[in-house]
Amino acid sequence: MKRAPYYLYMMKRYPLTAAGAAIVLLVVLAAVCAPVLAPYDPLALHLPDRLQPPGPAYPLGTDEMGRDILSRVLYGARLSLLAGLGIVGLAAVGGMVIGSVSGFIGGRVELVTMRLMDIMLAFPSLVLALALSAALGPNFRNSIIAVAVVKIPVYVRLVRGLTLSIKERQFVKAARTFGASRAWIISRHILPNCLAPVIVQATLGIGEAILIAAALSFIGLGAQPPAPEWGAMVSMGRTYLLDQWWYATFPGVAIFITVIGFNLFGDGVRDILDPRLRG
């Protein structure tokens, strides 16, 4: 199979996924190449040019300290990507460990774990993340940890369900007759067979993770100014919304496009990995 025609075929077959993938690629590019693409240092103050509207010198305008908004939005992609991937990565790994162990052992361990997860799921994610982040101390790293913890139950439930079905399959029983220990069976047989659905769930979750992280920063419990975090920028810009619309709008648009991109991409990954949903 030749590579290029195959990609063309997939793009035709899944146009929305291709659009999502393109957006994701663009955001990744912005994050990686931010030092090259950004016209200014995102933290550099240009005090005479405070709150300038978009123009030739500052394509997306400046904020109340005269910082270039385009540069800040480009560097902000780094933080948002880090937040999205970090949250989903931590939650998926934690969920896989907890879910597979409790599903495999069963009995009281499973009962207690799953009820605990139910309790966590009963809270709105933002409220729980808010409380955790406040308790840990408001900074960017803690906000990622807080959101990851809140998202763990989603993966625990998914992996536990998969574990229950995989552990009844013949190759797991065969592994027992070959003398494999429980830890060996979980790590070598259960988890690798859970991977595809977890990847789908994780891809679908990145958009929401970015959104919650931005929301925490907006409230002031995530990245702290002057860090070029989109949520924090929207928060600072909202006081100027009526007269200097560009300040809050561009970081907001960046959040919107990024989240849409990841959601479209995630949907596509699910469709492509799950043959039953293929149209």
Add this chain to the structure above:
Amino acid sequence: MEPLLAISGLCVDFHGYAGVARALDGIDLTIMPGEFLGLVGESGSGKSLTATAILGLLPRGSARIAGGSILFEGEELIGKPEKEYASLRGSKISMVFQEPMNALNPVFKIGRQMSEILRIHRRLPAGEARREAANWLSRVRIPHPERVLDLYPFELSGGMRQRVLLAMALSCGSRLLLADEPTTALDVTIQAQILRLMQETAQSLGTAVLLITHDLGVVAQTCKRVTVMYCGVIVETGPVHEVLHRPGHPYTQALLKALPRLENRQEHLQPITGSVPNLLALPSGCRFHPRCAAAGERCRRSRPKLVAVAAGHLVACWEARING
């Protein structure tokens, strides 16, 4: 010679809402080193359960060993600590299954799965384990073993997969192979090949085989001795030619009548009427009497014990005792 495996009086209970079901009731079984023993019976008679009990893998929580002993190489297996038991599985006692389709992990290549066992039990380094795996693949007559090591299970046919599993089961120097209907899921020509392969490989290694099947034809081809189970008890045991030509128990006779034969051109096979009784509501006396044509008053009242009708040929039937 000391038997390799000696099971005596083995009882297994299942505890559930509806009560306690005794799924194995006083099983006696011996296997000599290198011997091929056939274990025959219809579905639900306890054949596979016996194998599971030997491996110590009865479902925890619901099943309990209620009595008896399982001696393997003179060592008691019942109550053995899980760690010691696990080191026995796959190395000294191993198993092949009915459905080779599902007994291999779909996400890993053959080579990796084979070398994992060698690494668990023989502690071989990765490179050597791979060479040993290729070596075993050629022993079970898989062509191009090096190439097969890099294939995924779905790329192999059923017969090939069963060969791979056989190689895995024997690769750590197993003394006893539990073969649970190893050929049922394969078509007839492949079935004969696999049986012959199993026989030759096990013989050359001196490995004893407990061949679990419901097919008396398979037993006639491969085993020297056969044990017939019905509803959790052993009803007949003896040398294969004895049992197949002079079956003592009406159940064995009925099984033989249900077998298609070429020579006597039967129009219809004779099925055994009725079905295996519910373990929670076992019939009184002999468990086979409701389905037995020869059942008399005594069969309804008390349970027959295994009694010798010829050298090494034991039958648990009141009528057989009178005839024999």
